[in-house]
Amino acid sequence: MGRRIVRPAHPFTPADRPRPGALGLVAWGTVTQTIQVMADALADQIAAGEVVERPASVVKELLENALDAQATRITVEMENGGRTRICVTDNGVGMSPEDATLCVQRHATSKLSHRDQLFSIGTLGFRGEALPSIASVSDFELRTRTSEAVAGTRVAIAGGAPGKVSEVGCPSGTTVVVRDLFYNVPARLKFLRTKATESGQIAAVCLRVALCHPELQLTLTRDGRTARTWLKANSFAERVRAAFPGETLTSVAEDADGMRIEAVLGPPERARSGAAGLHLFINGRPIRDTSLARAVAFAYGSVLPPGRYPIGALRLALPLDEVDVNVHPQKSEVRLREGRRRFDALTRTLAKGLGLSAWRGPAARSQSYWTRNLPGHVRDPIGGAEARIEDPGQELPTGPEPSDPWGLGAVVEPREPSRAPAGDQPSPLAAPTQTRVPTESKGYFASMRVIGQVRRMFLVCEASDGLHILDQHAADERVRYDQLRKSYKKSAVKTQALLFPERIACSEREANLVETHRDEISSVGLDCALLGPDTVAVRAVPALLRRASPERLLRDLLGELEGHGDRTFGDAVDMALATMACHAAIRAGDYLAPEEMQTLLANLDAIDEFGSHCPHGRPVALTVPFSDLERRLGR
Numbered sequence: 077m078g079r080r081i082v083r084p085a086h087p088f089t090p091a092d093r094p095r096p097g098a099l100g101l102v103a104w105g106t107v108t109q110t111i112q113v114m115a116d117a118l119a120d121q122i123a124a125g126e127v128v129e130r131p132a133s134v135v136k137e138l139l140e141n142a143l144d145a146q147a148t149r150i151t152v153e154m155e156n157g158g159r160t161r162i163c164v165t166d167n168g169v170g171m172s173p174e175d176a177t178l179c180v181q182r183h184a185t186s187k188l189s190h191r192d193q194l195f196s197i198g199t200l201g202f203r204g205e206a207l208p209s210i211a212s213v214s215d216f217e218l219r220t221r222t223s224e225a226v227a228g229t230r231v232a233i234a235g236g237a238p239g240k241v242s243e244v245g246c247p248s249g250t251t252v253v254v255r256d257l258f259y260n261v262p263a264r265l266k267f268l269r270t271k272a273t274e275s276g277q278i279a280a281v282c283l284r285v286a287l288c289h290p291e292l293q294l295t296l297t298r299d300g301r302t303a304r305t306w307l308k309a310n311s312f313a314e315r316v317r318a319a320f321p322g323e324t325l326t327s328v329a330e331d332a333d334g335m336r337i338e339a340v341l342g343p344p345e346r347a348r349s350g351a352a353g354l355h356l357f358i359n360g361r362p363i364r365d366t367s368l369a370r371a372v373a374f375a376y377g378s379v380l381p382p383g384r385y386p387i388g389a390l391r392l393a394l395p396l397d398e399v400d401v402n403v404h405p406q407k408s409e410v411r412l413r414e415g416r417r418r419f420d421a422l423t424r425t426l427a428k429g430l431g432l433s434a435w436r437g438p439a440a441r442s443q444s445y446w447t448r449n450l451p452g453h454v455r456d457p458i459g460g461a462e463a464r465i466e467d468p469g470q471e472l473p474t475g476p477e478p479s480d481p482w483g484l485g486a487v488v489e490p491r492e493p494s495r496a497p498a499g500d501q502p503s504p505l506a507a508p509t510q511t512r513v514p515t516e517s518k519g520y521f522a523s524m525r526v527i528g529q530v531r532r533m534f535l536v537c538e539a540s541d542g543l544h545i546l547d548q549h550a551a552d553e554r555v556r557y558d559q560l561r562k563s564y565k566k567s568a569v570k571t572q573a574l575l576f577p578e579r580i581a582c583s584e585r586e587a588n589l590v591e592t593h594r595d596e597i598s599s600v601g602l603d604c605a606l607l608g609p610d611t612v613a614v615r616a617v618p619a620l621l622r623r624a625s626p627e628r629l630l631r632d633l634l635g636e637l638e639g640h641g642d643r644t645f646g647d648a649v650d651m652a653l654a655t656m657a658c659h660a661a662i663r664a665g666d667y668l669a670p671e672e673m674q675t676l677l678a679n680l681d682a683i684d685e686f687g688s689h690c691p692h693g694r695p696v697a698l699t700v701p702f703s704d705l706e707r708r709l710g711r
Contacts, residue, residue: 127209130268131158131257132277134214137206138252139285142166143292143360145250148308151295152282157274159265162254170222170248176229177241180207180218207252212236213264215255223248235260272592276585279303283319283583284362287355287389290315303584303609316340316389322581325388328429333421334395341372341388341430344380349635349655353387359399363410371419375426381658383692394418519681526673533664535673542701548668548676550690553654553661555679556620557691560600560653563620569601570619577605577613578626582634584609589634600652602630624659632656654691 128134135152142150145168153163171179210216211233221228228246233239258265268274275298282304286294290309297303309315313327323346328339341354351369355362373385380386400411412418524537524544535546563569582590590597590604590612597604601618614626621629636652662668668676680696689695705711 127206128213128257130277131162131274132281134158134162134210134254134257135164135278136281136285137210138162138164139281141206142168142250143285143289145169147249148291149293151297152278153297154275154278155299157268157271158278159257159268159271159274160255162257163251165249165251167247167249170225170250171220171229172222172225173229173241173243176218176220176231177239180211180216180231180233180239182208208236210254211239213261214257214259217253217255218250219244219246219253220250221246221248270592272588276583276588279584282306284355284357287312287315287319288357288360288362288391312338312389312391313340319389320387323387326430328426330425330429332425333418335418335421336393337422337425338391339372339388339426339429341386341390341426344376344386347373347376347380347384347386349384349632349651350638351385352635352638353631354385355389357389357391358410359393359396361410365410367415367419368422371423372426375423375430377427381692392418392422519678521677521680522674524677526670526677529668529673532667535668535676537677542699542703543705545698545700546677547690547694547696548662548666549664550694550696551662551676551680553658553690553692554683554696555676556661557654557657558683559620560618560657561650563618564600564649564653567599569599571601571603571616572619572622573603573616574614574626577615579607580612580614580627580630582610582612585638586631586634587612589637593637597630597633600633600649600656602626602633604630618656621656621660624656628659629656632659650691658690658692 127137131154135154135158139150139152142164145166147166147168149167151163151165153161153165155161207216207218212235215235216233218231219228225248227243230242230244230246231239232242258268279296282294282296286292286306290312292306293308294306295302296305306315306318309318313325313329317323317325317340320342323342325340325342328337328341330337351366354369354372356365356368356372357363358368368390369385372390373380376386394412398413400413520539521537524539527536527538527543529535529548530545533548535548535551537544537546560569587606587609591606594604601616601621602614603616605613605615607613612630614630617624617626617629632655633652636655662676
């Protein structure tokens with residue numbers, strides 16, 4: 077028989093019972109105290125985790141401090157990708173000995189003096205926020221002098237220890253040296269990436285600062301050698317054009333809805349997958365905002381496929397009290413008081429300035445296009461028609477579309493290898509002469525009878541169950557994607573060598589991606605080689621995509637790699653292959669001969685996993701059952 081356990085009526089003896097303490101709280105006499113106030117050094121290291129993620133974060137904070145100090149010349153030096161040494165030197169106003177001593181203390185700032193200023197911040201950084209965090213995880217040195225002072229001040233801090241202040245000779249301005257970043261936080265150091273990756277991140281930070289501040293002269297050196305110099309520019313547009321050499325860019329500068337809009341953007345055919353090539357700035361601050369990026373892309377209308385964004389830069393100036401910059405610890409995200417209204421105004425302004433006529437693109441869209449897509453009073457940028465939408469989500473009845481709403485009437489070049497008859501304009505309904513073939517020997521799609529091609533965009537086919545309308549681009553994209561994917565899985569992607577390698581100017585980060593993922597890029601059929609820190613040569617492309625632009629294929633693949641960060645290449649393969657297939661597929665406006673239409677249908681039957689959608693989610697076909705036709709026509 078087991079032992080019976082007798083428990084006391086009260087689990088605590090009188091000496092152990094809780095007794096009131098300060099502020100009415102209770103403390104247990106025999107329980108060890110577990111809540112303690114952290115030491116300042118530990119608190120600084122924890123704060124550093126929010127502000128300093130990697131060497132590029134250090135450079136960002138120091139550059140913002142230099143800009144707030146009215147610097148017009150800044151030099152950024154890095155060694156070993158910023159791990160070993162980072163040095164940022166500016167010609168700003170400098171600091172007095174008292175300010176230099178205070179700026180490395182927590183919560184010390186020259187930017188805020190009362191609470192109301194927190195909600196209308198016009199500066200970029202707070203010295204008292206970033207510098208103590210940086211100093212707590214590095215060997216930190218600051219040298220500074222005002223133009224009026226005879227001598228400068230040096231503050232040295234090692235790993236968050238108390239600073240040592242001394243007098244030093246130095247030029248006016250401020251120099252901050254950060255050595256051995258994260259030397260006392262090995263867990264953080266372990267998660268840093270390769271030297272090339274960290275160097276590319278620092279270069280990207282410098283580029284964003286240079287783009288937003290054309291009045292600044294910025295020099296970046298890597299391991300003792302000058303990597304890039306941005307000379308002072310006369311305007312935002314001039315600086316952006318210098319950052320995108322060889323690109324055809326269009327400028328828009330206009331005041332709208334109480335904000336200043338400056339945009340320098342590329343044409344739709346140069347758009348890239350993902351928004352990495354689109355730089356966004358609000359009140360002088362680089363930001364990441366998917367809604368703002370979509371507002372820019374939407375200005376291009378239907379000429380820009382979903383998921384693609386133009387290259388270039390956008391700079392907005394808004395009232396300070398309408399922008400909340402305290403959403404993110406690194407202030408890389410902001411919140412607008414009336415974001416939707418601002419984005420609508422931005423889209424209308426950009427559409428008027430560049431979306432329709434800057435590159436002799438599509439013809440003027442019908443009034444119903446702008447009525448459906450832009451809320452409020454909308455004026456067609458070309459035709460001048462005005463409409464009104466009470467509810468942007470409400471579908472309104474629209475008038476008849478023009479006979480050629482996509483501007484395809486001028487596209488007369490037929491698609492190889494077939495040619496349209498010389499001197500003939502393909503009719504709106506190009507009907508090939510065909511006889512019905514037995515369905516037993518053919519697949520589902522190949523057994524259809526092709527009635528014709530409508531607007532050189534859709535194929536109308538007859539089957540036993542009804543009419544099928546196929547989007548020729550989506551169908552061909554799905555076929556090529558399936559073929560590429562099968563070849564990739566078998567490690568047998570056939571390539572087509574280019575007669576002359578195509579030289580492509582690229583950013584330092586893109587060059588690092590090519591160098592880091594050389595074998596993986598080759599596995600999808602692109603043969604690339606670095607010719608320098610900012611030039612890549614494409615020597616071969618996948619044979620299935622030989623008609624696509626080599627530059628566009630490479631940039632989209634790099635865009636997918638960049639979007640997947642440091643995860644494995646396999647995570648990006650499907651989207652990369654889908655994007656590559658899209659470029660080589662039959663386009664809207666391509667004339668198809670009867671045999672080409674039938675081949676396309678037969679290729680659809682060869683797809684193992686046909687989900688009725690292209691890899692980007694667009695439906696391939698629309699089916700109208702004969703029973704629906706009979707019912708609607710009263711048969």
